[in-house]
Amino acid sequence: MTIMSLSKALNEGMRKAMEDDPKVLIMGEDVGKLGGVFRVTDGLQKDFGEDRVIDTPLAESGIIGTAIGLALRGYRPVCEIQFDGFVFPAADQIITQLAKMPMRSLGAIKLPVVVRIPCGGGIGAVEHHSESPEAYFTHTAGLRVVACSNPADAYTMIQQAIRSDDPVIFFEPKRRYWEKADIDTASTEWWPPLHAAKVVRPGTDATLLAYGPMVKTCLEAATAAEDDGRSLEVIDLRSLNPLDEPLVLESARRTGRVVVVHEAPVNNGFGAELAARITEQCFYHLESPVLRAGGFSTPYPPSKLEEHYLPDLDRVLDAVDRTFGY
Amino acid sequence: MTIMSLSKALNEGMRKAMEDDPKVLIMGEDVGKLGGVFRVTDGLQKDFGEDRVIDTPLAESGIIGTAIGLALRGYRPVCEIQFDGFVFPAADQIITQLAKMPMRSLGAIKLPVVVRIPCGGGIGAVEHHSESPEAYFTHTAGLRVVACSNPADAYTMIQQAIRSDDPVIFFEPKRRYWEKADIDTASTEWWPPLHAAKVVRPGTDATLLAYGPMVKTCLEAATAAEDDGRSLEVIDLRSLNPLDEPLVLESARRTGRVVVVHEAPVNNGFGAELAARITEQCFYHLESPVLRAGGFSTPYPPSKLEEHYLPDLDRVLDAVDRTFGY
Amino acid sequence: MTTEASRGAEAPPELVQLLTPEGERVEHPDYDIDLTPEEVRSLYRDLVLVRRIDLEAVALQRQGELGIWASLLGQEAAQIGSGRALTDVDMAFPTYREHGVAWCRDVDPVKLLGLFRGVNHGGWDPKEHNFHLYTIVIGSQTLHAVGYAMGIQRDDASAATIAYFGDGATSQGDVNESFIWASVFNAPIVFFCQNNQWAISEPLEKQSRIPLYRRASGFGFPGIRVDGNDVFACLAVTRKALEAARTGQGPTLIEAFTYRMGAHTTTDDPTRYRVASELEAWKLKDPIERLKAYLFKSEHADQAFFDGVDGEAAQLGADLRRRCLAMPDPEPLAIFDHVYSESHALMDQERAQFAAYLEGFAK
Amino acid sequence: MTTEASRGAEAPPELVQLLTPEGERVEHPDYDIDLTPEEVRSLYRDLVLVRRIDLEAVALQRQGELGIWASLLGQEAAQIGSGRALTDVDMAFPTYREHGVAWCRDVDPVKLLGLFRGVNHGGWDPKEHNFHLYTIVIGSQTLHAVGYAMGIQRDDASAATIAYFGDGATSQGDVNESFIWASVFNAPIVFFCQNNQWAISEPLEKQSRIPLYRRASGFGFPGIRVDGNDVFACLAVTRKALEAARTGQGPTLIEAFTYRMGAHTTTDDPTRYRVASELEAWKLKDPIERLKAYLFKSEHADQAFFDGVDGEAAQLGADLRRRCLAMPDPEPLAIFDHVYSESHALMDQERAQFAAYLEGFAK
C-alpha cells in the first residue's frame, strides 16, 4: 500500500498501462518534460521516450485528429486536454469523427482513444479553467463518458479506460488532484467494471447522485445531515454514459427522494437526463420530484464568485430539504 | 397576402431586415450567387452586393469568428451554417467567444449575431446532413436558441432574431423548407415575442411539446388521436432558451400528461430538460411521468433507416398511450 | 478579380506537365516517367472505367436509386495517376469524391454506392484495402492521415500516407493543423489537393489569393503544382513525393490543377454560378482524350484495344447497376449496431424497446 | 533538434534591428525611424513603467492578492514598440500578456488586475480604448480581429487592426483561418506574433520547423521578423505595416523575436524544462538596458532623468498595489449580470431563487 494523491494515482495507472501495452501513447500540450500543468504525466516521457509521450503543437483539434489516425494504425493514444474550457476546438473531431467513425465503418474500425479532461472549479482560476462540459459528451452517441472522484478509482478507471476499445472521455476532478488515499497497486483484487456506479455511503431517507468533484461534497453533506437525523445515501455514478441504471433506480425506489448534484450549469445539464430517466421509471416510488443542485445557468463566474456558483454542502442540503417539502 | 414556402419566408424576412438596417450582413458558404444550397439567401447578393452578402472561405470557425469581429465593429451578421452536422468546427467560437464575450465585458459588448442552422432529417441525405444539435446550444449559457416550424413564424422570427442584441442560434426545419403558407408581409399586426411559445392546437387529455420539424408531426398525431377520442394539445415551443415556462407549465398542469417530441437523440437531449423542469414544478398535477419520443441515442443512421429513427405519428401516439398506462 | 486567370484554361507556367492536351509527350527537368506500352494502356483503361462507373452512378441517382452522387468527371487523371503511384503498404485517406483512387485500391465499386444509396455510412474495410472510408466533414481526414503517418514512423515501417482534399478544404483549420503536425514531426505523408477550381459555387479566389501549392512554403515543406489532367505527370510527381516520404524526407503538398466538369453533386446546379465557356475550355484538356491521342500517335494501341476497353466499360456499368439495385436495405435494428464495439447498456435497452415496439406493429 | 539555434541568443540574419543589444543605432535598408530625444525618452519611460507594473503584479500574486499573473518580462520592447505605432483609430486585439500594449492604449493598469484577481473576466470597455478584452482561448482573437478589419473596410475608414498572439498560437486552426480570411479579403490587419521562444514548456520547434514569419508566404502576404527586444525596430516595422493596412495593401505578419524571461505564469516552474544559460544569454539583450545605454551614449538623457523615471515607477507600483487591494469583490447576484443584454426569463428566475436562498441564510 502507498499513500497517493489522485494525480499520482492517474500517473501510476498510465505508467502501468504503458508498461503492459507498448501501443499506449500519451499526447498533449506540455505532457512531456513538464509532465502536464498538473503533473499528471510527470516522468513518463523520461521513462518511455518522446515517441510514446508526445508534446504536441498547440491545437486541440490536431491532438484528437492525429490521435484518431494513430488509433487507426493500431495505437492507443491517451490525449490530455489541458483544461476543460479548451476542449471545444476539438469538438468537431470528437463529435463527428471520434464518436461516429466506428459506426461509419460498420465495426471495421475501433478507436481506443482516451481523452483526459481536468474539469470543474474551486481552484480560483481564470476564465475557461473551471468548467464542467460533460453534457456535451453524454449527448454525443458513440462516446463513453466517465468521471473519477478519488485516488483509488482514478488508478483503476484510467487503466480500464485505456483498455476499452471504444473512445472514452475521462473527466478528472481538478480540485481533488491533491486528495490522498492508500492504494495497493500490487493488489490483484477484483476491480468493479468501468461503468459500474458505487454506493459510497448507504442511506435510507434520500439519495444523492454525484460524480467527480461533487462526490466528496455530497459525502460531507450526508455527514452533516446525519446530525439532523437524516440518512442520505450517496452514489458515485463514476460512469455517465453508459449509466448504471439498475443501481441508481434501486436506490431511488428505496429512498423515494433524489437530488442530483453537479457543477455544470443545471439547464440541460446531465442532471436533467437523470431526473427524466429516474422519474420515468420510478414514478410511483417518488415522494418528490428529482431535484437538481448544480451550477447556475450562466457562464462560469470570476473566481471570487465561484463559492457562490458551485453547489456546496448548504446548497445540497437545501435541495434535500426541499424534497421533504413535497 | 402571398403564398410562400418556409425558405422563401426566411429569404423575405432577411431581405426586410437588410432593407431596414444597413448594418445587417449575410455570410456563409455559397450564400452569394448560389443563394445557399437551400436557396434561402437567393437573390440577396444580387440586390445588396458582395459587401453585404459574403461568400466566405470554407471554414465554420472562421465564419463565426469573423462575424464576432464584425459585430464588435457595429455590424449585425447573419451566418449560415450549411448543414447541422457542420456546426462543430465552429463550436469553440460559439461556446467560448460568442456566448461568453458579452458577460466577459460586463455588458460593454453586445453581439447581435444570428447563426442560422438548417436542421433535422427526413430528406434522405448522407451522414452529417440530418442532425439536430440543439442541446449543445441550449446547455450553453449566453446563447438564445430558437426554432421555427412554419413559414409565418420563419418570416417574423428571423427578423426578431436579427434585431436581438444577443447571439441567437436559429434552427430551420430543413424538411419543411418547401411547406407553403399565406403570409401578409405588409401586415402591421402584433407579432408574438421571439421567446413566446404557442398553443397550435388546444386539447384537454395530454400535451405534446415540440419545435421545428416535429410540430407538424405532432399536429398530425393530434388529428389521428381525435379519432380515438383523445384530445391532444400541441405546443410549438418556438424558443428553447429561454423557455416559455408559464405557457408550458399551465398546459402540463391542465392535461396532467406530457410527451416531448424531438428528432435529436433522447439521451441528454432538450427533452430531458423539459421533463425535469415540468416534473419539478407540476409534480402533483402529473398523472404520468413526462415521456420523451425522440431520436435514438445513436448517431444519425443511413437514410434508408431514418424513417425508423425519427419519431413519427405512430411513435408519438405510442408515447401518448404509455402516459395513459400510468 | 482574376477569376479566369486563377482557374483559367491555359496552364500556369509553374505546372508540371508530361503530356500536353494534344497528346504530345513533353520533357520536364525534374520529373520523368518511363512506362511500357502495356502500362500506358492499363492507365487508359483505368481512366475509362472509372469514368464509366461515375456516369453509371450519376444515372442511378437520376433514376432515384441513389440519394446523391459526387461526380469525379474531369478528375480521373489526378485520381488514377496518384492512386497508381501508391504501393500496397501505403495508406490513403479520401474525401467523398475519390472513386478513382478507390478503384486503384481494389475497392469493389458497388461498395462505394452504399453511402450514396443510404444503406450505410461507409461500406468497406479500410484495413483490407489501405483505403480509409470517405470523409464528408471537409478537411477532417487530413489530421487522421498525419496521425496514421506518425504511426508508420513509430512502427519503423517503410510506407507512406496520402491525404486527399479539395481546394476549398485548404481553408479549414484542420487542414492547416495537419500541415503543422506533418512538418513538425516530419511525417511520411503526401498531401494531394485536387484543385478542381470550385468549392460548390465558390471559385478558388474565395479560398486563396495565391496558387495553393505555395501554401506548403509557409509550413516548411515542398509544394508543387501538377497538371491534374495529365495522368503521367500525376503519377510521376506523386511517386516521387511518396518515395521522399518513405525515405524520411517528410511531407509534400501536391496541387493537382484540374477541373470539376460536372456539378458539385447531383443536387447542384452549376449554371447558377459559372459560365459555360469555362467548361468548354476545359473540355479541350480532357484527361482521357489526351491519353487516347497519345496512344494513337505512339501506336501503342489500336482501335481494337479502344473498342475492347469500351466494351469492358459498358459491362462494368451494367454490372454495377444490377448489383446496386440488388443491395439489401438494412434492418431497422441495425440502427443500434456498431455504435460501440463493446456492449453498452443504453444501446441494449433502446434496441430491446424498439424491437418490442416493432413487434407490436407486426401484431 | 536545433533547439538553441531556433531560439538561440544570436539573432538570425533576416532580423530587422535598429538598435543593437549594446545600444548602438544601426541602419536598415528598408526600415528607419526618426525620433526626437523627447520621444526616445518617452519610449524608455514606457518600458520602465510597464516592467514595474508587471513586477508589482507578480509580487501581488506571490502575496495572494492575485490568483495568477502572466508576466511580460522581456517582451516590453515588442509591446511598447508595436503599441506606440498604433493611432487612436486603430483597434488592438491582445492575448492575456499584452500589459504593455494596454498601457499604450491608456487602460488603467488596475483594470488589468481584475481578471487575475478574479473579480471579473475583463474590466475595461474595449470601445473606449480601441483595445479589446484579453482573450485566453489561444488564437480565437485573431479571427475577431480580421472580422473587425472587414468592418473597417465596409465603413470605408482609414484605420487598421492589430492582432497579438504567441508562437504557440500559430499552430491553432483559428490563427491560420484568420490568415486566409485576411488575405482573401485583403483586410487591413497586422498580425503581431511575439515569438518568446516558448509555449509554456514547449520550445518553438514543437510548433514550426521554419521561422514563423515565413508562414505568411504560404498565404500570400508579407511576413517579416523584427528584433523584439529593440523598441525602435518594433515601432518602425509595425508603423509601416499598419500604414500598408490603412492604405489598402492588406495584411502583414510581424514576428517579434523576443524571449519570455519569466515563467509562463506565476504558477509555472520553467526550471523543469529550460536551462538557466538560455536566460543568461537573453539578459544581454534586455530591451531596457540597450535603450538606456543608447540614451547615455547619445546624451539624450542624464542620470536625473533615469532617477526621475525610477521614482515614477516606484510610485506607480505603490499606487497599483494600493488600488488593487481596494478593489471591491463582486456581489453574489452579479453572477447573473450581463449574461444576456436583454432580459431573459431563466436568468430572472435563477437570480430570484438565489436571492431568496441567500435571504434564508441572512435570517
Ligand SMILES: Cc1ncc(C[n+]2csc(CCOP(=O)(O)OP(=O)(O)O)c2C)c(N)n1
Ligand atoms: C465542415 C464542412 N463544411 C461544409 C461542408 C459542405 N460542403 C460539402 S463539399 C463542400 C465544398 C468542398 O469543396 P472542395 O474542398 O474544393 O472539394 P470538392 O467538392 O470541390 O471536391 C462543402 C462546403 C462540409 N461537407 N463540411
Ligand SMILES: Cc1ncc(C[n+]2csc(CCOP(=O)(O)OP(=O)(O)O)c2C)c(N)n1
Ligand atoms: C485553446 C487553448 N488551449 C490551451 C490553452 C492553455 N495555454 C495557455 S497559454 C498556452 C501557451 C501559449 O503559448 P504562446 O502562444 O507562445 O503564448 P505565450 O504564452 O508564450 O505568450 C497554453 C497551451 C489555452 N489557453 N487555450
Ligand SMILES: [Mg+2]
Ligand atoms: Mg474543389
Ligand SMILES: [Mg+2]
Ligand atoms: Mg510563446
